[in-house]
Amino acid sequence: MSSQWIFSNGKFVTKQEAVISVYDHGFLYGDGVFEGIRVYDGNIFKLTEHLKRLYESAQSIMLEIPYSKEDFQQIIVDTVRKNQLESGYIRVVVSRGPGNLGLDPSRCSAPHVIVIAEELALFPKELYELGLTVASVASRRNRPDVLSPQIKSLNYLNNILVKLEANQAGAHEALMLNDQGYVTEGSADNIFIVKNNTIITPPVYLGALEGITRNAIIDLAKECGYEMKETPFTRHDVYVADEVFLTGTAAEVIAVVEVDKRMISDGKPGKVTNHLLSEFRKVVTTDGIQCYPSSKNRAEV
Numbered sequence: 130m131s132s133q134w135i136f137s138n139g140k141f142v143t144k145q146e147a148v149i150s151v152y153d154h155g156f157l158y159g160d161g162v163f164e165g166i167r168v169y170d171g172n173i174f175k176l177t178e179h180l181k182r183l184y185e186s187a188q189s190i191m192l193e194i195p196y197s198k199e200d201f202q203q204i205i206v207d208t209v210r211k212n213q214l215e216s217g218y219i220r221v222v223v224s225r226g227p228g229n230l231g232l233d234p235s236r237c238s239a240p241h242v243i244v245i246a247e248e249l250a251l252f253p254k255e256l257y258e259l260g261l262t263v264a265s266v267a268s269r270r271n272r273p274d275v276l277s278p279q280i281k282s283l284n285y286l287n288n289i290l291v292k293l294e295a296n297q298a299g300a301h302e303a304l305m306l307n308d309q310g311y312v313t314e315g316s317a318d319n320i321f322i323v324k325n326n327t328i329i330t331p332p333v334y335l336g337a338l339e340g341i342t343r344n345a346i347i348d349l350a351k352e353c354g355y356e357m358k359e360t361p362f363t364r365h366d367v368y369v370a371d372e373v374f375l376t377g378t379a380a381e382v383i384a385v386v387e388v389d390k391r392m393i394s395d396g397k398p399g400k401v402t403n404h405l406l407s408e409f410r411k412v413v414t415t416d417g418i419q420c421y422p423s424s425k426n427r428a429e430v
């Protein structure tokens with residue numbers, strides 16, 4: 130990518146010019162919402178679903194996004210085109226905007242909207258071949274009645290704290306339980322287990338973000354003929370699973386081979402995980418919104 134253009138409150142600016150107010154409540158209090166989206170070969174994967182989640186998060190925190198969904202979709206497409214990006218990562222942020230030092234959001238003048246589209250530093254290939262290590266952590270997932278994990282808000286301290294715990298345990302990722310001890314999700318990805326060829330993921334009401342990749346994998350698993358269940362489970366079920374894997378926009382589908390120092394099966398990515406990853410990689414270039422009319426005239430758009 131030659132120079133990077135960032136959409137910031139209605140115009141494209143350079144990285145250096147893309148600044149926000151120190152009074153922005155997104156910065157001061159984590160008051161805002163966001164999305165992380167992938168573009169694969171010009172196709173913005175599941176953009177409609179990401180926009181739906183963004184608007185639902187905003188609705189929940191009474192943040193009015195100053196664009197219609199159609200206009201916002203066009204802004205995201207335009208940001209990808211402006212950067213001539215074929216494959217990469219898109220970050221969309223809508224913050225409450227500049228206010229005063231008090232908490233009151235009604236003092237904020239207008240939301241600040243940014244869209245960043247850039248090349249993604251991909252997870253190292255060997256992590257997909259070897260699988261991840263995971264540690265369950267002492268910090269519990271936010272209770273849905275306190276700060277719902279379904280709101281993709283800028284307040285990610287719960288997730289950051291568990292990531293710190295995972296780092297301290299020497300694991301790649303954290304496993305978060307809810308206040309009743311049921312498994313919810315990782316710091317930034319959903320969890321699945323496979324037992325006797327049945328694929329199981331926790332229901333989101335236990336305290337998980339309703340991941341777009343999670344939902345895509347549920348659909349693919351059913352299409353591939355697997356039995357698929359959304360049922361609560363505990364750490365024990367994870368330890369004795371045949372396979373464990375995580376899903377997320379950045380991670381896609383990635384095997385977990387060790388949880389709390391227990392090796393999962395033979396300690397290698399399992400066949401169901403590998404199968405779903407390959408099926409997933411087939412749909413990512415078609416299921417979404419195409420930014421370019423065809424691959425050969427991309428540069429002219």
Ligand code: PMP
Binds near residue numbers: 316343376377
């Ligand atoms: N859980 C959390 C807490 C996340 O931040 C993410 C990443 N957005 C996910 C799960 C996975 O969601 P998605 O598949 O939509 O990226």
